[in-house]
Amino acid sequence: MCAVPQGANPLAKMIRAEISNDGPMPFARFMELALYHPEFGYYEKDADRVGRRGDFVTSVSVGAVFGQLLAFRFAEWLGAIDGPVRIAEAGAHDGSLACDILEWLAANDEPLSGRLTYTILEPSARCQGWQAKRLAKFDAQVEWHDSLADAPEIRGVIFSNELLDAFPIHRIGWDAAKRDWFEWAVTWRDDAFRWEPIDVGGGAWRALLPAWPIELLNVLPDRYTIELSLQANAWWRAAAGKLAVGKLVALDYGHGPDDWPAANQPNGTVRGYRSQKFVDDVLANPGEQDLTAHANFGLAKRIGEEVGLQTEEFTSQERFLNGTFAEMLKSAPALGQALDVRQVQTLTHPAQMGRPFRVLIQSR
Ligand SMILES: C[S@@+](CC[C@H](N)C(=O)[O-])C[C@H]1O[C@@H](n2cnc3c(N)ncnc32)[C@H](O)[C@@H]1O
Structure with missing residues (x-):
């Protein structure tokens, strides 16, 4: 670049x-x-900024396996809820993860697909445009809302991948x-x-x-x-308030309740990324490099509990995805064996995405 x-x-x-x-x-x-x-911000510029050709990779850019494993886990959770259900995703970027999840469910769980609406929470009109293009074949099943305030009550799953780390x-x-x-x-x-x-x-x-x-x-x-982050906390509170029944899930890198603040990070965790590298000066070139900081899972957990959610699990991505993969191999061996194992390894290896990334699951 x-x-x-x-x-x-x-x-x-x-x-x-x-x-x-x-x-x-x-x-x-x-x-x-x-x-x-709205015009010059980093996330408004072009869809290729996230991914292998962009400035940083996420679990989504590793490949379709991340979405396939989430789809399997979500299907299990949604199976416990009667009637119409929703998966609500925030921070859906170009719609790739939504597409991976919807494709897997269409191929492997038709009854659930038939009663599922996929709700994208997306304030940016430009991102909504990328997502609509990517998800054209699921047009009848996908809806968009600019914010949680505009969204309906959710019976199902509200989730995000690398959203909390992107709030100011x-x-x-x-x-x-x-x-x-x-x-x-x-x-x-x-x-x-x-x-x-x-x-x-x-x-x-x-x-x-x-x-x-x-x-x-x-x-x-x-x-x-x-x-x-006042905004991340407000978002988690609003999301918890929208959840009528089901799960609220965040996957991200960040601090847990027991390791924040961190003694070994005296300068905090704000980072800038460009072309797959850390940038030295996070204040340089505003709009041209990603800015991010550790999610604060401890505060999110506390906020969710304050508004009546139960904390089901706070764990590493390694344990969460390996557990999901093991369950898939046990209950649907053919589906498990069809997954790309190299992608599973990248997503779960402790030295790659397995340990730094963590998962908070709360429920109502
Ligand atoms: C680090 S990117 C993650 C993209 C994608 N989830 C992935 O994992 O590849 C963060 C995304 O969150 C979006 N975002 C920021 N604030 C948001 C909000 N309040 N509601 C929904 N999305 C938001 C940004 O526009 C950006 O696309």
Whole structure:
């Protein structure tokens, strides 16, 4: 891929203008513009950004096996619910995963396919266009909603793959001298976007700070940094509220309830990706590189439980998919043997996607 010179995307200019008017910009706002600006945002640009030819790969880009295993597992869950059911996917990107799931169900579970609607939760009109094209043959079975607020109650499964890590985050640092948290904002200085601490007093993120004992705060290094996503949490709460009966599932990389905040990540987990590589400067070239941070499964779990969901499982992708594969081999050996084993290995190998990726399953 050709290098894009700093500032080639008009977003950089727009962000500079906003900073010049309003002062340093919270990183959550920077990330929102960089990823989701309706015209110049990273995820609005072209469908090839995710995948082997793009900037980063996901479990979906490994091949159809990810969708086939999910379809098998979802079919088992949906089998326990009578009448019309839905699978609702958020962050469906170009519709590849939806297509893999619907194809497997059409081929292997006709009775379920006949009572299933596939609901895509997609705010971006451009992404909806890519998805409609990819899913043309399932036209009668697929529906779109711009947001959870517009979606019907879901009897079935609401799920996402790598959605939680793509929500804008607040970067929060520890000021050891003041013994208080501050927010990292973005400013423009010496011809580049640069980090700038701002004191925002009662930022909405304060309610989400980890409840650390005083002994730990006493030794926390100056500028130790964590991330908090108000938007990811609000999304999980809304999704839990939409679930009438069934499962709410997130697959992603991230922290669990017992390993956040992480002592070995003093600078937090914000990363930029371009052409399958980490980028050194996450503030460079807004709109031209992916920005992401660890999902916070601990907060999602807590929020789901607050609104009445039960936590069924929080596990690694390795255990979740291997368990699903083993069950498939046992109950439908021909279907299990038909899967591409190399893809299963990539998805579940501890050193590849098996350990870093995790799965939260809650139910009502
Ligand atoms: C990292 S990509 C993952 C794409 C795909 N799920 C995969 O695994 O290959 C994150 C996706 O989430 C989408 N997204 C972000 N916020 C969303 C929201 N509120 N509702 C639905 N999708 C959203 C983005 O547009 C982007 O396509």
